[in-house]
Amino acid sequence: MTAKATVLIVDDTPVNIDVLVGILKDDYEVIAAINGQMALNIVRHTPPDIILLDVMMPGIDGYEVCRRLKEDLTTRHIPVIFVTAKITLEEELQGFAVGAVDYITKPVSAPLVQARVRTHLALHDQNRELEHRVRQRTAELQETRLKIIQRLGRAAEYKDNETGLHVIRMSHYSHILAQAAGLGEHEAEMLLNAAPMHDIGKIGIPDEILKKPGKLEAEEFRIMQQHCQIGAEIIGEDSSELLQLARVVALTHHEKWDGSGYPKGLAGEDIPRVGRMVAVADVFDALTSKRPYKRAWSLEEATDYLQRSAGSHFDPELVPLFVQQMERVQQVQARFADKQQGSD
Structure with a gap:
């Protein structure tokens, strides 16, 4: 029926x-x-x-x-x-x-x-x-396009001493969260394809700032914040729905619910919803991934951080939806695990 x-x-x-x-x-x-x-x-x-x-x-x-x-x-x-x-x-x-x-x-x-x-x-x-x-008939083209987008995103991650699998995991996390939040099949798929370009603007940040092992000085941090705008300029203003979405994500994934983020200091629902979703996915993967300067956080530590930051950093309605999908999240982690992944 x-x-x-x-x-x-x-x-x-x-x-x-x-x-x-x-x-x-x-x-x-x-x-x-x-x-x-x-x-x-x-x-x-x-x-x-x-x-x-x-x-x-x-x-x-x-x-x-x-x-x-x-x-x-x-x-x-x-x-x-x-x-x-x-x-x-x-x-x-x-x-x-x-x-x-x-x-x-x-x-x-x-x-x-x-x-x-x-x-x-x-x-x-x-x-x-x-x-x-149309999507069925262009599936091969879409797969090729996604691979190109992922490789562009991975270029920025390699420059930042990240592993290339970060953009793949966080894009799948974004997709999972979009589905949990009630987005339609097409919209969730579009976010999966757009999310890998969230940090493409890091290509334009000087290596001495991007790869600095210690805390950034105020002026260095100001320059680092420019990667959002640089990313938007790289993606450009295009009639493509995918590129429009990717541009929004690049510009807004560092905004915070309480208005303390960047580049524009947007707050609450003034932040596009897709930007709020990618913020959760991006931070979660950063926390649970091992890097030269940090150990990988456990799932419990990472979810606790998300929950404590709901209403300040993150959309308080999206965090519980993401946590409820942890079984699917773990499947993505296992499928796209870094070879060196693990806790110290």
């Missing part, structure tokens, strides 16, 4: 929610939010298949909710239909500009609501099926 599609209804008026729920509940799983922030939180934890979104709401209005969803690489695929009482041509164009696929006017017509939802879900399913077929 095929699972029902999930519809998220967002409206600050409970009566309007009740009307739409009554229209859709027999055919779909229906969830609701009474404001924009609640809607964003729901989408982050339980991504729906389609969203019916009121425009005029207190706080974050519908346009801003849609804009944020479409800016996020992990949610921009979800179709958004605006449901509104009044609409001018300018407002309608504004809605389409921020990413909506359609409009429904209030008071709503039950047959029209059902038809619009059914049509856009079908279009969305067709697009996903087409994407799936």
Whole structure:
């Protein structure tokens, strides 16, 4: 039996929610939010298949909710239909500009609501099926591309006295965390492919700083921090979805939840979610890997550090998801273990 599609209804008026729920509940799983922030939180934890979104709401209005969803690489695929009482041509164009696929006017017509939802879900399913077929037919090309990306990432790691397997392990950890956090198959796969380039900017950092065995001086650390921007410039601004994602990861994986990271000092949800995921994966692998200057931490030590740093360094919602996947993480560790891996 095929699972029902999930519809998220967002409206600050409970009566309007009740009307739409009554229209859709027999055919779909229906969830609701009474404001924009609640809607964003729901989408982050339980991504729906389609969203019916009121425009005029207190706080974050519908346009801003849609804009944020479409800016996020992990949610921009979800179709958004605006449901509104009044609409001018300018407002309608504004809605389409921020990413909506359609409009429904209030008071709503039950047959029209059902038809619009059914049509856009079908279009969305067709697009996903087409994407799936394209991915199948280009599997060999994608594998080659991934190997190239991994080798570029490994070039930076070798320069930093890291082992080349670091970028492979941390990319798989990022993939595991993305799946645990509810990202779709395509989005999680994209992060697997993009994560290896997170530190590509280290190629542009002088060896005397990158390989310095002791603590960096303030000016040296300032130069080291530039590897994020250098990485973004190496990747460039490109129409490729993969390179767009890789650029975001390179720029944001050193940002911290409390705003104390770099290069921009972003905090909380202002940090792109993919950057927050890679931060967890990158640090975990660094902690559990043996290096000339440190022993490999045990899983217990590393997970304890992640948990203690949740809410300061790391997204407090992502850390427990990662820890819950430790069996899969250990499988990656075993598969891509460094030859010299081990504790002192």
